[in-house]
Amino acid sequence: MMSVTDEKIMLKSFDAAQARRVLELGRETLAIEADAIRALHARLGDDDHFVCAVQMLVGCTGRVVVSGMGKSGHIGRKIAATLASTGTPAMFVHPGEAAHGDLGMVTPHDVFIAISNSGESSELLEILPAIKRMGSPVISMTGKPHSRLAKLSEIHLDISVAKEACTLNLAPTTSTTVTLAMGDALAVALLDVRGFREEDFAMSHPGGALGRRLLTHVHDVMRTGEAIPSVAPDTPLAKALLEISQKGMGMTAVVDEERRPVGVFTDGDLRRLIERLHDFSNILIRDVMHAGPRTVHPEQLAVDAVAVMEEFRINQMLVVDADGRLVGALHIHDLTRAKVI
CATH class of the missing domain: 3.40.50.10490 (Glucose-6-phosphate isomerase like protein; domain 1)
Structure with missing residues (x-):
């Protein structure tokens, strides 16, 4: 037996x-x-x-x-x-x-x-x-x-x-x-x-899976300050790729003069671009970025960001304040480390 x-x-x-x-x-x-x-x-x-x-x-x-x-x-x-x-x-x-x-x-x-x-x-x-x-x-x-x-x-x-x-x-x-x-x-x-309520249960179980899901907000896990990859729209693609490499998020935000996101460019975008082009010397990031990137607010629950990522099959999201200015960046790995997922 x-x-x-x-x-x-x-x-x-x-x-x-x-x-x-x-x-x-x-x-x-x-x-x-x-x-x-x-x-x-x-x-x-x-x-x-x-x-x-x-x-x-x-x-x-x-x-x-x-x-x-x-x-x-x-x-x-x-x-x-x-x-x-x-x-x-x-x-x-x-x-x-x-x-x-x-x-x-x-x-x-x-x-x-x-x-x-x-x-x-x-x-x-x-x-x-x-x-x-x-x-x-x-x-x-x-x-x-x-x-x-x-x-x-x-x-x-x-x-x-x-x-x-x-x-x-x-x-x-x-x-x-x-x-x-x-x-x-x-x-x-x-x-x-x-x-x-479920939220009350989470408050007395902050170390459990439910507690983490209902008590962890985006601002608890997002990257801030110099850790946020961002470039201006007229940045050459080569320089934007350097920003992606240095910040290690697999993407960079493209922001206007008031730090409002106007686009995003990811590693995936780069791979698809390589299939079409071989000379990047004259390309600006605004020419190849994705306009209208997905964003969340710092006060939202981290699980809300997870839901958006899963729905649109993306690994990164930008975090904006009430005025739409870039204040953070979120990677799926950040959520995994926080045990939100």
């Missing part, structure tokens, strides 16, 4: 029966967890607690503080990260650390989300009185609606499951999956209520 050359990796060989058993367990795990999410979906159909939780989180003037022990803590970290990246300021606080000073991170303006499948996590129950004295409302997510944690919270979200996917019905598997799904449901509902 597969080969491994690394001697450090030892593969156990399965017979046909063992292989079937592995596949059966895999499918059974997915089926159990899928059934649990469907059950959660059904419960949410008439659950005003979920609506109240979203209303409370939208009205939060501080941050959403998520907390949980063990596997619930791992899920809690992900829920906090998802909330934060979709427009709801959030953070994770470990309940054990909270009992030894980190509770100072929580303010009366925050909403506290406590996660515990049993609803009896001693570490959470230990810090809950202090949180309630502080005035922070508590939303609990437990699998036991009658647990102490559920009863002590202002809003309880039921994340109960029929059974864990673990064959021993012990390891948190189905319960953590359902908890994560509930967290995602909250985040998506909040995202929509807040009117969170």
Whole structure:
């Protein structure tokens, strides 16, 4: 089935029966967890607690503080990260650390989300009185609606499951999956209520592909000053070619006395010209340039420049200000280096 050359990796060989058993367990795990999410979906159909939780989180003037022990803590970290990246300021606080000073991170303006499948996590129950004295409302997510944690919270979200996917019905598997799904449901509902847009998502993900596409403007990547290849219309072609060679953009802009582009000449134009002419000594750049070059403005998104380049199959563009004066030049390689494309 597969080969491994690394001697450090030892593969156990399965017979046909063992292989079937592995596949059966895999499918059974997915089926159990899928059934649990469907059950959660059904419960949410008439659950005003979920609506109240979203209303409370939208009205939060501080941050959403998520907390949980063990596997619930791992899920809690992900829920906090998802909330934060979709427009709801959030953070994770470990309940054990909270009992030894980190509770100072929580303010009366925050909403506290406590996660515990049993609803009896001693570490959470230990810090809950202090949180309630502080005035922070508590939303609990437990699998036991009658647990102490559920009863002590202002809003309880039921994340109960029929059974864990673990064959021993012990390891948190189905319960953590359902908890994560509930967290995602909250985040998506909040995202929509807040009117969170693609541009907002980009602002919190500046290092990602979407962030680069929606936050990078032409002025961020364009070449300026002496790096812009440009010549006057009456410049001899030979001198214009020197400008192209020195500036390394494979083209030069042709500008009038007020630095407004009147044309462009590229390496491609030169190759096509060579096919027709052999003597360039008496040719001026205005005689062979392309009039009316494609331009963009510095404030435009870099992806807009990419769209124009792709539409007209060009590798360079000129950048002009509001008065039409040349202020920059853009090469497809500049956009590639900026990871806009």
